[in-house]
Amino acid sequence: MLIRVPFRASTVVLVAGAVAFAGCRSAEAPSPHGLDLTAIDRSVDAGDNFYAFANGAWLKRTEIPADRSTWGPSEAMTEDTALRTRQLLEEAARAAPAAGTVPQQAADYYASYMDDAAIEAKGLAPLQPLLDRIGAIDSISALSRALGEELRADVDALNATNFHTDRLFGVWVTGNLNDPAKSVPYLLQGGLDMPDREYYVADSARMAAVRNEFVAHVSQMLRLAGVPKPDDAAAAVVALETRMARVHATRAESLDVLKANNPWPRAEFPAKAPGLDWAAFLSAARLDREPTIVVWHPAATRGLSALVRSEPLSSWQHWLTFHAADRNAAILPRAFVDARFAFHGKVLNGTPQLAERWKRGIAATNAALPEAVGQLYVGRFFPPETKAQMQAMVKNLIAAFGARIERLEWMSPATKVKAKQKLATLRVGVGYPDKWTDYRPLQIVKGDAFGNRQRAELFDYQRHLGKLGAPVDKGEWWMSPQTVNAVNLPLQNALNFPAAILAPPYFDAAAPEATNYGAIGAVIGHEITHSFDDQGAMFDADGRLANWWTTDDLQHFQAAGAQLAAQYDAYMPFPDLHLNGRQTLSENIADVAGLATAYDGWRASLGNAAAPAVGGFSGPQQFFLAYAQSWLVKWREPALRQAVITDGHAPGEFRADAVRNLDAWYDAFEVKLGRKLFLPPDQRVRVW
Ligand SMILES: [Zn+2]
Numbered sequence: 144m145l146i147r148v149p150f151r152a153s154t155v156v157l158v159a160g161a162v163a164f165a166g167c168r169s170a171e172a173p174s175p176h177g178l179d180l181t182a183i184d185r186s187v188d189a190g191d192n193f194y195a196f197a198n199g200a201w202l203k204r205t206e207i208p209a210d211r212s213t214w215g216p217s218e219a220m221t222e223d224t225a226l227r228t229r230q231l232l233e234e235a236a237r238a239a240p241a242a243g244t245v246p247q248q249a250a251d252y253y254a255s256y257m258d259d260a261a262i263e264a265k266g267l268a269p270l271q272p273l274l275d276r277i278g279a280i281d282s283i284s285a286l287s288r289a290l291g292e293e294l295r296a297d298v299d300a301l302n303a304t305n306f307h308t309d310r311l312f313g314v315w316v317t318g319n320l321n322d323p324a325k326s327v328p329y330l331l332q333g334g335l336d337m338p339d340r341e342y343y344v345a346d347s348a349r350m351a352a353v354r355n356e357f358v359a360h361v362s363q364m365l366r367l368a369g370v371p372k373p374d375d376a377a378a379a380v381v382a383l384e385t386r387m388a389r390v391h392a393t394r395a396e397s398l399d400v401l402k403a404n405n406p407w408p409r410a411e412f413p414a415k416a417p418g419l420d421w422a423a424f425l426s427a428a429r430l431d432r433e434p435t436i437v438v439w440h441p442a443a444t445r446g447l448s449a450l451v452r453s454e455p456l457s458s459w460q461h462w463l464t465f466h467a468a469d470r471n472a473a474i475l476p477r478a479f480v481d482a483r484f485a486f487h488g489k490v491l492n493g494t495p496q497l498a499e500r501w502k503r504g505i506a507a508t509n510a511a512l513p514e515a516v517g518q519l520y521v522g523r524f525f526p527p528e529t530k531a532q533m534q535a536m537v538k539n540l541i542a543a544f545g546a547r548i549e550r551l552e553w554m555s556p557a558t559k560v561k562a563k564q565k566l567a568t569l570r571v572g573v574g575y576p577d578k579w580t581d582y583r584p585l586q587i588v589k590g591d592a593f594g595n596r597q598r599a600e601l602f603d604y605q606r607h608l609g610k611l612g613a614p615v616d617k618g619e620w621w622m623s624p625q626t627v628n629a630v631n632l633p634l635q636n637a638l639n640f641p642a643a644i645l646a647p648p649y650f651d652a653a654a655p656e657a658t659n660y661g662a663i664g665a666v667i668g669h670e671i672t673h674s675f676d677d678q679g680a681m682f683d684a685d686g687r688l689a690n691w692w693t694t695d696d697l698q699h700f701q702a703a704g705a706q707l708a709a710q711y712d713a714y715m716p717f718p719d720l721h722l723n724g725r726q727t728l729s730e731n732i733a734d735v736a737g738l739a740t741a742y743d744g745w746r747a748s749l750g751n752a753a754a755p756a757v758g759g760f761s762g763p764q765q766f767f768l769a770y771a772q773s774w775l776v777k778w779r780e781p782a783l784r785q786a787v788i789t790d791g792h793a794p795g796e797f798r799a800d801a802v803r804n805l806d807a808w809y810d811a812f813e814v815k816l817g818r819k820l821f822l823p824p825d826q827r828v829r830v831w
Pocket residue numbers: 144145146147669673729730733
């Protein structure tokens with residue numbers, strides 16, 4: 144479970160940008176440390192709209208850069224990180240590193256991506272072998288093999304909560320829900336190009352308009368790939384994906400771990416989900432020696448498999464062709480890049496302008512070689528002092544969370560013992576992993592952008608498959624150090640705080656503690672809480688899916704969750720679209736309890752000292768303002784709609800509203816009955 148909506152490589156390629164790098168605040172704030180006082184809008188009442196109070200002036204004066212769908216401090220940090228990474232990779236290239244070393248791989252991957260003249264000159268040639276293989280498919284067995292060969296480890300159900308893959312299925316390899324010491328492959332639904340089934344089935348004029356654009360996009364890609372009668376072929380592809388969408392689980396359903404825990408013996412796949420030639424499929428996917436595969440989406444697996452038999456081979460060939468072109472568009476000639484951006488960038492995200500190539504190149508290199516770039520990045524930009532400071536802060540916040548467990552009036556001593564056991568065994572990774580991925584088997588060839596990407600994806604898949612049969616490494620990282628984000632890993636009972644988020648404005652050694660605790664402290668509290676949110680609470684101290692609760696305690700906990708879900712259900716980002724309180728429940732529990740934990744941790748860090756006022760704001764006010772400023776983000780409308788439909792996180796504005804569940808916020812801003820955010824004490828949700 145993440146702190147914020149992730150920038151997947153595919154997303155960054157679409158939304159990262161063409162304007163000159165502009166730091167979000169450093170140029171305009173009078174003090175570069177702590178609160179951004181120039182963002183605050185004192186004409187708003189803090190109790191009516193706390194987010195606008197903390198951020199209104201910034202929201203009024205800021206335009207989203209043309210190459211982005213969202214903009215705020217986190218996005219500025221991501222751009223800043225990309226700029227520094229570019230410098231590192233360009234320096235690495237000039238140093239002429241030895242073949243097979245990490246600097247060579249990262250620098251050559253980037254340089255090959257950047258060589259758009261070479262990519263243009265090759266035309267369709269790099270894609271052609273793939274198109275030829277698709278063209279030769281003449282039976283269900285051959286189709287099943289082709290579908291199996293395509294599988295990659297490109298989904299992640301519980302850590303990154305990434306449920307989207309445009310391949311027929313996605314694979315995730317991690318500890319078994321029932322025996323977390325052993326790795327197992329999970330199979331998740333896939334096959335859709337658009338972000339979620341809603342885009343295919345929702346009965347609204349808006350989605351119908353997007354679907355029309357989608358048909359045109361598929362047709363354009365097929366035309367570029369040289370398919371005759373591309374309009375007819377596109378109609379077949381869209382019809383096929385619409386049938387896939389109908390059998391897909393919803394985003395909220397995908398979060399139900401209890402429904403996902405379906406270990407299927409390999410031999411039973413043909414009977415349980417007839418259609419695919421499973422033997423051919425699993426052999427091509429290199430899963431033919433696994434005794435058991437956990438099927439996360441059993442109904443979708445049955446439905447997708449049946450489509451392999453019921454739909455014409457030619458539709459599947461068009462579908463494979465479309466995805467081969469669309470997925471690889473970034474490393475094909477400019478016409479492919481533009482066609483992909485016109486739909487994925489403009490239509491789906493509202494982004495007017497394609498990002499400059501270097502930004503897309505950095506995102507692509509990060510996606511292909513996350514820990515190779517990461518080694519270079521932390522070596523330069525993550526001082527040991529920062530790591531030590533963060534480790535101390537995490538320790539303080541774990542203690543604060545433990546004290547909150549102790550103080551819970553409704554929880555029985557028996558459940559408290561179990562909760563504290565789980566807290567005590569939480570593994571916290573700060574900055575970067577103890578052990579780096581070994582990239583030596585991966586060949587990165589300068590000048591072969593297309594081949595590099597295919598080899599990197601296959602290497603990544605094989606690396607994940609390599610975990611099968613070996614003891615689970617509970618220290619494994621699931622996020623690169625140069626990612627502005629953080630993640631909780633339920634099956635490892637572990638947290639990752641990458642180096643790139645441990646920087647201003649989230650964390651600044653020169654800033655007052657109140658703002659550090661309000662920003663990065665709340666992030667840390669959020670991730671700790673994920674081990675105890677509605678999902679995390681179903682895993683024990685070993686990361687096993689097991690109920691450690693007494694019946695009464697669990698009932699109380701679930702009732703509090705339902706109350707919080709109702710609170711978020713009531714938020715309306717659009718007149719025709721409200722938040723899904725269930726889909727965002729884990730994140731909202733983590734926000735509310737994480738903020739409370741950060742507040743307690745900050746008070747404890749003060750000891751008996753008083754916090755100095757800044758800009759006329761008391762210490763507690765600074766704490767809550769820093770929290771609301773950490774969620775500052777401006778959205779383009781299509782991107783916001785997409786997030787509401789597909790993301791487990793509420794949009795930043797509503798995350799800032801978590802404050803209304805904390806008594807300390809009412810005290811800090813003297814919020815009384817009658818203010819819009821006011822909740823009577825019995826309606827303030829206290830989950831932890
Ligand atoms: Zn989260």
